[in-house]
Every structure is written in structure tokens, then in C-alpha cells.
Amino acid sequence: MKAEVVVIGSGISGLTAAASLTKRNRQVVIVERNQKPGGALKHFVRKGIPFDVGFHYSGCLGSGGILRVLWEYLGVWSHLRVHPFPSEGNDSLILRNSEKSVQAFFSYERLEDELQQAFPNEAEGIATYLKALRDICASIPFYNLDLSLTPFLRAPLSSAKIGLAPFLTSLTKDPDLQAVLASPAFLYGVPPRQAGLAVHAMVAHAFISGAYAIDGGGQAIVDAFLATLAEAGVDILTGQEVESVLVKENQVAGVKTSEGEIYASHVIYTGHPTSLLDLVPDGIFRKAFYNRIRNLINTDSMFVVFGAVDDPGSLDDLTWVNHYAIPSGLDILDVNLKYPEESALLMTAPGRRYSDSALSDAQRGIILMRPASWDEVAPFSVDSGKARPASYKRWKAQSADRLLDQAKKLWGYSRIEPLAIGSPLTFRDKLGVPGGAVYGVQHCLNQYNPGARTRLSGLWLSGQGTLMTGIVGASLSGLVTAGEIEGLEPLWDEVRQCR
Ligand SMILES: Cc1cc2nc3c(=O)[nH]c(=O)nc-3n(C[C@H](O)[C@H](O)[C@H](O)COP(=O)(O)OP(=O)(O)OC[C@H]3O[C@@H](n4cnc5c(N)ncnc54)[C@H](O)[C@@H]3O)c2cc1C
Structure with a gap:
């Protein structure tokens, strides 16, 4: 079998990378070891009750939100019914030590009012925290679509080295407020003492700007992609494990799966980065890269x-x-x-x-x-x-x-x-x-997560371990990896036209 691009994995990052590449007329095959596509977006029914595993709610789906813009571009948005949380919706937080209760609303204004009522002596710290989230995200192209993508991907943000914990302790000595402000860490799985302010801002800002549910949950997202990919003629080979990446003259030549070989000049791997090391022949990666990937800290x-x-x-x-x-x-x-x-x-x-x-x-x-x-x-x-x-x-x-x-x-x-x-x-x-x-690999301080590029020509990485975790992060990683193959800025320009 032959393709231009083989995508290993049919989670949201692999589906996004495949859909982005087919928009550019690439011939793509997805290989998935599970019997059903979707990766962490699993769904099951017990006693007539539907349950979602890897998707409960998300940000970035309102008008102009990056996930909505991306899904419009890929043609999956029209297959989905997205429900914004109503204004009274929130993450209701009980502080276990003090039994204080705080409602974390999905709106900057309502959240600030609520926090100031719950912590009347902490107005300045609360305002500084919320302003920091907004300021950081204003410099990130996924939240400020006027910005180019490449500078953000090639150079770390100035806030990337600021720790979340020292930042919060500089704002307030109240342990209840510290916990409340740190609580979005649940959505990316990094303990606040290891978390960086920039990553925290990216995730917290997405939810504070508005939370959304999807009718039918994660399965509906997968079904929307499957419909779009079927129209584009993409083969999804389920129940096949990629056992190795084929390499010829220092260039990717395809993959060997449990069922046979697929020849392709590009391979995108979306699984856990450490597992990639076992798929590639010895000597392909430098020792330093090998050790870094082998020792990544997980959530x-x-x-x-x-x-x-x-x-x-x-x-x-x-x-x-x-x-x-x-x-x-x-x-x-x-x-x-x-x-x-x-x-x-x-x-x-x-x-x-x-x-x-x-x-x-x-x-x-x-x-x-x-x-x-x-x-x-x-x-x-x-x-x-x-x-x-x-x-x-x-x-x-x-x-x-x-x-x-x-x-x-x-x-x-x-x-x-x-x-x-x-x-x-x-x-x-x-x-x-x-x-x-x-949440796979941690996106934490002092950990250098791999990017989309590898030293082996034609081998690319994507998935929640690379750019960012969550549906938004993994989707954007799929877009970025497709962009590395197709040209980042031209693809980004096409996506932005869908705002
Ligand atoms: C319990 C739970 C709750 C969550 N809740 C939310 C939430 O509410 N909101 C939110 O935004 N995010 C949530 N997440 C996170 C979100 O689900 C993930 O970040 C995202 O789905 C990861 O997508 P991915 O494509 O990077 O990886 P995955 O979905 O893991 O996909 C990788 C795929 O690659 C396949 N694969 C790997 N190696 C091979 C191989 N060698 N051959 C063939 N196939 C291979 C795997 O089988 C898998 O299907 C939650 C996650 C969990 C587990």
C-alpha cells in the first residue's frame, strides 16, 4: 500500500493532522492499533447510560475561538452541535480544609466578582492574576489570531520560565485563594508547584473565556471527523499496530504494521513520545534526544x-x-x-x-x-x-x-x-x-517537550505530548504538524480566514 502521509494514531491530533493535510490534497492513511478510532475520546454505554472518557468540556468553541475556527476550516463544525455553558454554569469548588465554597464562572467578569466576594481582602491579587492570564494569551497566536504562528513556535514566551507557584504566592498568602487560582491545573494535569505560568494561562484563559459541551460528547467529535475524512477518501486502518518506521537513506520510507507495509514519504506519530523510540531503528536519533524523550515526566x-x-x-x-x-x-x-x-x-x-x-x-x-x-x-x-x-x-x-x-x-x-x-x-x-x-507527558517547568520536527527527514511528531494537552492542545498540535509539512504560515492564513 502507498500513501503520501501515514498518520500513526486516530486520536484528535491524528484526525486533525489528517484532515488538515487532505485540505491540501495530500493522500493520507491513518493507522490505529485499537479496533475503534478516536484515541482518548472513548465512549461507552452501560445500562443505557452513555459515558465519555476523555472529553467532558472545552474552551475555544465560541465565535472566533481557535477550536471553532479550526473545525470550520476542516469542515467538521457543521456536523457538530455545540452547547455553551449557560451563564450560571461553573466549576463549583469546595475547599476541603476550610469548607469554603467558590463558584469559578466561565466569564472573566463574573469570576472576578465571585472571587472578590469570597476573598474581599484580596482584590489586588485577584485582578493581577486575571490580567496576567489575559496578557499572556494576547501574545499567543491561538488566542490572538492576528499574530503569526512561527515566532511563537520557534521561541519560548517570556513568561515560560515563571513558575505558577511563586507567582501565586506573590499574589496571596491565603491558601484557599491559592488553591482556587491554581485549580485549572486539573485540566492539564501538572501539580502547581511544577507548573509554569504560561501553560497555566493558556488553559485557564480558554475556560474562563467560555466553556462548551458537545452534543454526543467525544464520540460526536470523532464521528464528525470520520464523516469529513470519508468524503476526502482517507483510509483509516483500525486494529493495526505500527511496529516500526521504515527508513531508507536517512529518509522515512513508510511504516511496517502488524498487517504489512505502507510506503510513504511522511510519517506523523501521535502516540506517547517515549514509545516512538522503539519504532525507529537504532542510531537515528542523537543520544541526547533519545535520553530526553526516554526521561520525559508524565502526568x-x-x-x-x-x-x-x-x-x-x-x-x-x-x-x-x-x-x-x-x-x-x-x-x-x-x-x-x-x-x-x-x-x-x-x-x-x-x-x-x-x-x-x-x-x-x-x-x-x-x-x-x-x-x-x-x-x-x-x-x-x-x-x-x-x-x-x-x-x-x-x-x-x-x-x-x-x-x-x-x-x-x-x-x-x-x-x-x-x-x-x-x-x-x-x-x-x-x-x-x-x-x-x-494527560500524557507533563507540560511543566524545566521540561522541554518535543516539537513536531525530528532529525529524521519525513518523520514528524504530534499529539498532546508535543504542543499542549486537552482537546484544544492536541487539535492544535495536529494543525501545527500538518503546517510543518505544508508551510506553517500559508496553512495558518487559510485557517484564520474562517474566523
Ligand atoms: C479521563 C480523561 C478526561 C479528560 N477530559 C478532558 C476534557 O474534559 N477536556 C479536554 O479538552 N481534554 C480532556 N482530556 C484530555 C484529552 O482527551 C486528550 O488530551 C486528547 O484526547 C489526546 O489526544 P491525542 O490525539 O494527543 O492522543 P490519543 O487520543 O491518545 O491518540 C493517540 C492514538 O495513537 C494510537 N497509537 C499509538 N501508538 C500507535 C501505534 N504504534 N500504532 C497504531 N496506533 C498507535 C493510540 O492507540 C491512540 O488511539 C481528558 C483525558 C482523560 C483521559
């Missing part, structure tokens, strides 16, 4: 209970409110290994936001999550595909009970029946990432 994992409530009416606001409980201070993402359920918690119900959910069982679906460490499952760790020991199943059920118990104390509800449970082991195997790292 932590999560423990997740997908459940059903008997009485959805008892949790009325859950449709447009995500309920978080977080410790005070800057350790909000740390896992308390002795009492992991006393770490941070999130209760959400993205299925309720589907437009046909009002009459369906989707109303009963509820998702509870907490950060989890690989150390919790290390004693049970078995190879992928092998049966898990009974001790693991017991640990999982007991951990789920304790999580439900905590959630009941915090938020109250009639009863939640656990229907599925995800642990770091589950995420390792289902997402194919080391340690079940839900």
Missing part, C-alpha cells in the same frame, strides 16, 4: 467511577456545574497515598448535556474522579491483555466505595450504583500510555 493518572444515580433530580445543578472538592494550598493535585479519597475529587455528568438526554437514561449518568498514582496499582501490575488478579478487583471495588462515600459526604445524593471503574491500570491499557498518565 499522574486518575481513579474514575462511572455510575448511575437513582434520582437525577436530587443533583439538579449537575448538568452545567462541575463539582470539585480540593485541598487548600498548592498541593491540589497531589495524591494522598494513605487516604487517596481525601485528595481532590471531581463529580460531573457530561451526558446530561446531550440535547436528547432529558428523556433518556443519560440523566442518571454520573462520573466521579480523583487523581491517582501508579504506586496505587503497582502491586497488582500485570501485562496488558492478561487477567487481573482477584486482589486488584477487590482493591478497585473498595476504592470505588470509599470514593462514593466521600462524594456522598461532600455533595449528598440518594445512591450511586458503580457501573464501570477506571484505574491507572485501565488507563495504561486502554490509552496505551505509561503509568496510565491521563
